[in-house]
Amino acid sequence: MRVVGIVLLHDEDVYAERVIRNVAEFCDRIHVADHASSDRTWEIVSGLAGELDNVDAVRISHAARSHDLVLPYVGTDTWVLSPDGDEIFDPGGLRRLRAELEDGRYDEHFRLFPAMLHCVALDPEAMTATGYLSPPARSGPKLFNFAALESWDRVYRERLHEGEPVFRDGWSWESVLSLADERGWDENPFRCLHACFLQRSSLDPAGGEHVRLNIGESNTYRRDLVGRVARVLRTRTEPQGESWKLEKYRRGPLVTKDARPFLAPVPA
Numbered sequence: 001m002r003v004v005g006i007v008l009l010h011d012e013d014v015y016a017e018r019v020i021r022n023v024a025e026f027c028d029r030i031h032v033a034d035h036a037s038s039d040r041t042w043e044i045v046s047g048l049a050g051e052l053d054n055v056d057a058v059r060i061s062h063a064a065r066s067h068d069l070v071l072p073y074v075g076t077d078t079w080v081l082s083p084d085g086d087e088i089f090d091p092g093g094l095r096r097l098r099a100e101l102e103d104g105r106y107d108e109h110f111r112l113f114p115a116m117l118h119c120v121a122l123d124p125e126a127m128t129a130t131g132y133l134s135p136p137a138r139s140g141p142k143l144f145n146f147a148a149l150e151s152w153d154r155v156y157r158e159r160l161h162e163g164e165p166v167f168r169d170g171w172s173w174e175s176v177l178s179l180a181d182e183r184g185w186d187e188n189p190f191r192c193l194h195a196c197f198l199q200r201s202s203l204d205p206a207g208g209e210h211v212r213l214n215i216g217e218s219n220t221y222r223r224d225l226v227g228r229v230a231r232v233l234r235t236r237t238e239p240q241g242e243s244w245k246l247e248k249y250r251r252g253p254l255v256t257k258d259a260r261p262f263l264a265p266v267p268a
Helices: 016-024 041-051 091-102 179-183 225-237 245-249
Strands: 002-009 029-035 055-060 078-081 087-089 111-113 115-123 128-133 143-145 149-153 164-167 176-178 191-194 254-258
Touching (some): 002 016, 002 041, 016 029, 016 091, 087 091, 115 254, 128 191, 176 179
Parallel strands (some): 002 029, 002 078, 111 176
Antiparallel strands (some): 087 191, 115 128
């Protein structure tokens, strides 16, 4: 059994290094796809690729090319982890999760959902994070069991989204387990700080709440000339999609949690 990471980034220089370092021990291999960033993201990830033996980095103009990086693992005994540039996982928890994966604890599931704290504040001095927990806020699948698959083609948006997955007998898209529901937050080995309401790029205005449109809402799958022209034509004929992060992630009470497991230096 092995674990492979696939990280898709666009203008994420605030947290990119932390995101990758926190999962580096958990993953046997990490593929990083920089989606035409304009800030320091590429400088950061290319530096990490030179430093860490299990990290490689490429630049892409179409987000769907990120899916191509994990196609060689289809049908193999591989779990694929897909952290975004605003998802800071607990490396100590991942160490425990790795042992559970190796023991086959989750072999019957195709997708695993982590516990998430959707952050409105992250204080590196006090080592605290404030936000909304899942549940009741929503989480999303972040670990995919590629042993369940025969193939996964026709992905036109980004890695591990939609397309045409073909499953082996006994598995389906609905073969899921939410570790957030099963084990809560404090004792959960699979949990992350989701900095979805915080500044993620040095190019973003400092301070205040940040609600970035996702790739689907902003129609930014392609960041080449064709994609730019398509977005101009789209904005002339229809309004941009409104972000649904407020409805999806701001559920339940606002809580403050210890962020030391996520922000402490990661041993080399």
